[in-house]
Amino acid sequence: MRNMTDRERIEALISRRKPDRVPVWPGPCNGFAVTYNNLPLAAAYTDPEATYRSLRKTCFDFGWLFLPWMAYASMGAWEFGGEVRMPSGEFDQAPVIIRHPVEEEEDVYNLKWPGPESGFYPTARKFAELARRERLDNEPWNSVISSGSAYGLACQLVGLEKFLKWLVRKPDVAHFLIRELSEWSLSSLEQKKERLGIEGVLAMVGLPLASNQLIPPHRFEEFVLPDLKEGQARLRALGYRTTFAHICGEQNKNLPLLAGVDFGDPGIISIGPEIGLETAARYFPHHIICGNLDPALIQTGTPERVYEATKSIVERGKRLEGGFIFAPGCELPPRAPLENVRAMTKAVGDVGSYE
Amino acid sequence: MDEGNHELIRRLYDAVLDMDEDGVTALSRSILAEGIDPGSAVKHGLMPAMEKVGELYAADIYYVSELLLAADALHAGLAILAPHISGRPEEAKRRLIIGTVEGDVHDVGKNLVKVMFEARGWSVHDLGKDVAAEAFVEEQARIQADIIALSALMTTTMLAMPKTIRAIRAEHPKVAVMVGGAPLTREIALSYGADGYARNAGEAIAEAKALLVSHNNLMKE
Numbered sequence: 406m407r408n409m410t411d412r413e414r415i416e417a418l419i420s421r422r423k424p425d426r427v428p429v430w431p432g433p434c435n436g437f438a439v440t441y442n443n444l445p446l447a448a449a450y451t452d453p454e455a456t457y458r459s460l461r462k463t464c465f466d467f468g469w470l471f472l473p474w475m476a477y478a479s480m481g482a483w484e485f486g487g488e489v490r491m492p493s494g495e496f497d498q499a500p501v502i503i504r505h506p507v508e509e510e511e512d513v514y515n516l517k518w519p520g521p522e523s524g525f526y527p528t529a530r531k532f533a534e535l536a537r538r539e540r541l542d543n544e545p546w547n548s549v550i551s552s553g554s555a556y557g558l559a560c561q562l563v564g565l566e567k568f569l570k571w572l573v574r575k576p577d578v579a580h581f582l583i584r585e586l587s588e589w590s591l592s593s594l595e596q597k598k599e600r601l602g603i604e605g606v607l608a609m610v611g612l613p614l615a616s617n618q619l620i621p622p623h624r625f626e627e628f629v630l631p632d633l634k635e636g637q638a639r640l641r642a643l644g645y646r647t648t649f650a651h652i653c654g655e656q657n658k659n660l661p662l663l664a665g666v667d668f669g670d671p672g673i674i675s676i677g678p679e680i681g682l683e684t685a686a687r688y689f690p691h692h693i694i695c696g697n698l699d700p701a702l703i704q705t706g707t708p709e710r711v712y713e714a715t716k717s718i719v720e721r722g723k724r725l726e727g728g729f730i731f732a733p734g735c736e737l738p739p740r741a742p743l744e745n746v747r748a749m750t751k752a753v754g755d756v757g758s759y760e
Numbered sequence: 761m762d763e764g765n766h767e768l769i770r771r772l773y774d775a776v777l778d779m780d781e782d783g784v785t786a787l788s789r790s791i792l793a794e795g796i797d798p799g800s801a802v803k804h805g806l807m808p809a810m811e812k813v814g815e816l817y818a819a820d821i822y823y824v825s826e827l828l829l830a831a832d833a834l835h836a837g838l839a840i841l842a843p844h845i846s847g848r849p850e851e852a853k854r855r856l857i858i859g860t861v862e863g864d865v866h867d868v869g870k871n872l873v874k875v876m877f878e879a880r881g882w883s884v885h886d887l888g889k890d891v892a893a894e895a896f897v898e899e900q901a902r903i904q905a906d907i908i909a910l911s912a913l914m915t916t917t918m919l920a921m922p923k924t925i926r927a928i929r930a931e932h933p934k935v936a937v938m939v940g941g942a943p944l945t946r947e948i949a950l951s952y953g954a955d956g957y958a959r960n961a962g963e964a965i966a967e968a969k970a971l972l973v974s975h976n977n978l979m980k981e
Binding site for chain 2: 436492494495496497498499501502565566569570572573574618619620621624654700701703704705736738739740741
């Protein structure tokens with residue numbers, strides 16, 4: 406089999422054909438990309454041009470899938486009127502919320518939807534425009550639209566600890582806020598489709614705050630699932646075939662519920678090291694499984710251990726019927742040792758071929 | 761009478777278990793008004809209730825939300841009762857310093873561990889989140905804790921742990937240090953120079969107890 410381009414490889418997976426080899430997606434890695442290119446970590450959140458150039462060069466150097474996307478995990482709070490602090494300290498990883506836009510219950514009922522110039526949006530938009538302008542023919546995607554989780558966004562707006570208490574003490578307020586944010590998110594999807602179209606656009610949803618380390622399955626079912634299902638149904642109705650769903654952290658008990666969500670035909674199910682590849686495939690037999698090297702191992706392991714762990718994942722992933730993309734189980738640590746990142750990439754190259 | 765069996769104290773216990781902060785506040789005031797020993801109310805009402813909450817959490821019957829709400833109830837009761845406890849044997853209590861390390865603002869896990877220790881009667885000195893190494897060193901000089909507990913959620917911020925542990929060791933070589941947080945393992949913890957590691961809040965107490973035994977033995981040698 407001749408070598409496929411990244412685009413052909415992904416198209417093969419989505420058409421349920423075997424590609425030439427397992428694709429490597431490095432996970433969200435703008436932080437790693439800018440530090441790899443000798444820029445300060447804050448550039449990944451403040452300088453769209455430098456981030457774009459760094460990401461492109463890094464993906465080229467390592468032979469990774471190029472998925473242009475500029476965002477951060479706690480997005481939402483700034484855009485809805487709160488404040489964030491950009492990373493500047495020796496150990497900072499990403500922007501952190503320093504003031505939540507919802508401080509009291511009544512703030513929920515006075516919430517204003519953000520405009521296009523709010524918070525991080527102008528920065529992300531500049532990055533996205535650059536990515537769309539410079540897309541190469543051999544690349545599968547030029548844009549990412551976040552289809553969000555209203556529950557996750559609510560956690561960012563209220564503050565995680567307070568919102569977890571509201572789930573028990575003020576469930577009506579929690580439901581109201583989630584409903585509001587869900588409506589905002591759904592209406593944003595329509596606007597995003599008008600602006601970006603469908604071709605080359607990957608829908609993405611992340612669920613880090615829905616892990617069973619924070620909420621049990623019955624609360625997942627009550628507070629997360631309805632909006633998640635509605636958002637995914639809307640994406641399908643709009644014509645987006647595939648959602649990249651990052652099921653972050655320990656979510657084994659949520660899997661039976663998540664299995665009932667329409668993540669696409671097929672969807673890409675991204676998992677962390679807490680969920681086994683085979684377990685994910687059992688719940689999502691017709692979807693592409695993406696994962697799941699432990700980011701902590703990339704950060705702290707030896708190159709030999711990173712190589713062996715990657716090899717084991719790829720060998721098991723290749724056997725999955727629905728297809729497989731290798732990736733770290735979450736964000737590639739911005740300060741991951743280069744020799745470990747090389748070992749990870751080499752292992753996929755060594756054993757990732759389907760021939 | 762045995763004040764531990766007093767009806768108000770039993771109701772105080774139930775109110776913590778029910779996460780009823782207002783109820784705990786009202787009952788604590790009633791306990792003072794009735795002249796019941798506040799120390800007994802804490803010992804037989806608040807603390808065992810919180811310990812029970814910890815057990816329910818470990819058994820997946822209560823979850824993070826319930827633990828946080830029960831902790832609010834506990835703190836409401838302590839705020840009213842503790843100032844009235846005469847001759848509090850603070851010096852006899854085990855002491856813990858806790859905080860998330862420099863750069864890390866994710867403190868839910870740290871707060872859960874804190875509650876577990878408070879429920880067991882430890883005196884907990886919470887330095888909060890995004891705590892510089894020097895702050896742990898200074899607090900240890902001030903209170904001479906038995907254990908310092910460090911928390912980190914991110915693969916980047918956990919890199920602050922070895923630096924923090926080195927700084928603590930340089931000034932306070934005898935204190936035991938334990939660490940926890942999602943990206944950590946026992947192996948990583950030990951490689952960072954920590955004495956102990958807990959995978960979650962439920963395991964933290966058992967780890968601390970084991971740590972005290974092993975650390976004290978080590979210090980005697």
